[in-house]
Amino acid sequence: MSCSRRDLLKKAMCGAVAASLPLTMFRFLSPAQAQAAVAGSGKVRWGFLVDTRKCVGCGFCVKACKMENEVPYDAPVTRTWVERYVVTRDGKTHIDSPLGGRDGFVSQKVGEETIPPEEITKAFFVPKLCNQCDNPACVQVCPVGATFQTNDGVVLIDRTWCIGCGYCIMACPYGVRFFHPIYKVAEKCTFCYHRISKGMVTACVQACPFGARRIGNLKDPNDPVTRAIMTERVAVLKDEYGTKPQVFYIGLDSNVR
C-alpha cells in the first residue's frame, strides 16, 4: 500500500476533526427537549420575596419550619433563621441570631453585649433561607448526583443517595446547608416542596403574621410576588458569586452579608 505525504496529512487532519466531534452532535432533539435544555421546562419557577422592613423578629417562621420539616428542635441546626442587625453610632454592626431566632428576640442584649438605646442608629431583622439559586454551587460539587435542581427551580437532596461527604455544605456561599443529625445526610430548605406542590405556601410564609415572607411563581407575570419583584427595588444576597439567587429582599442593607 502506498501513501503520499499529502494523503497522509489529509487523512490525519480528517481523523483529528472527526475525533474532536462529540457524538451528541448527531442526536436530534425535539423542539420541546431543546426548549427545556435552554430555558428550563415547565410553567413554574419558584421564587421568594422577603420584606425586611416588615419583619419584627418574632421567629414564628423558624419554629414552624423546624416542626413542619422535622428538623431536630433543640439541635443547633435550622433550615431558615432570622438575624438581628444593630448598627451603632460608632459605625459598628452588632449581629446575632440566638437559636436561629427560633424563640424570637426578647432581649436587648446582642450576643453578650448590652447596647444603650441612644447609641443605636438603625436596627432590623433579616430572615434567611435557601436562595434556590439558578446556578447552585452546592449542586455542582456533589460527587454522586444526590442533590439536584428540579424543573421548577428548587434544589433538593436525595436522602437515599447522599453519602454525607459535606462538599455541598462547604460550597454554599450562604451557609444554608447543614448535616442532618438524624438522617446523617446533607439537609437544606426545600421551599416546603411537599406543600408548594400541593398548592399551599411554605410553613414559614404561612406562619409569618406580618407578610414579611412571600413565595410565588416567577414565570407567572400576574403572580403578586413576581409583580412585586419586577416593580419594587429588590436586591439579592452575595450577587457577586454569580449563583443567581432567587430569594429577593426588599430593604436590604449593605451591612447584611
Place this chain on the structure above:
Amino acid sequence: MKNHVLRPLWVAIAFVALIFLVRHFMVPKDFGIHGRNFTYGFYRLGAIDDWKAIPVKYRGMAGCGECHEDKVAEHQKGPHHIIQCENCHGPALAHPDKPETLPIDRDRGLCLRCHAGLPYPTSQRANLPAIDPDKHNPGAPCVECHNPHNPEM
C-alpha cells in the same frame, strides 16, 4: 500470544465487567439526566416524589375554623387576626384524629416574641405594643390578664 500475557488481561476484563454488573443492579433505573443538564439535573427521579410524600403538619387557620368557629370568629375581630392558630397551639398534624387534643401553651415567651420591647427605631418592631419583660409582672403568664385571641376584649 503467550498465556502469561493474556491471563492478566482476562482478569482485567472480568473486573471491568464486574463493575458494570454491580452498577447495573445498584443504580436505580430512574437515575439519569432529568433537569436542564448534567451539572444541575443528574439525579434519581423518584427523589422528587419522596419529598412530595412528606405529610403536611401546619394546616392553616381555615381548617381550625371548621370546628372551632367561635374561637376563630373572636380571633378574627382583634389585632391578632394576622397570627395563625398553629403559631401558638402547635402544628395541627392529623388533629382531631391524631392527636385528639392540641396542647395549650400558656408560656409568656409566646407573647414576648413580639411584645418584648426593643428600642429599634427603624424596625417595625418599634411600632408594636411593648413591655419590659423584667419589669412588667415578671414570671406571670400573660394570659392571666390578657385574652390572647383578642387582646382588646
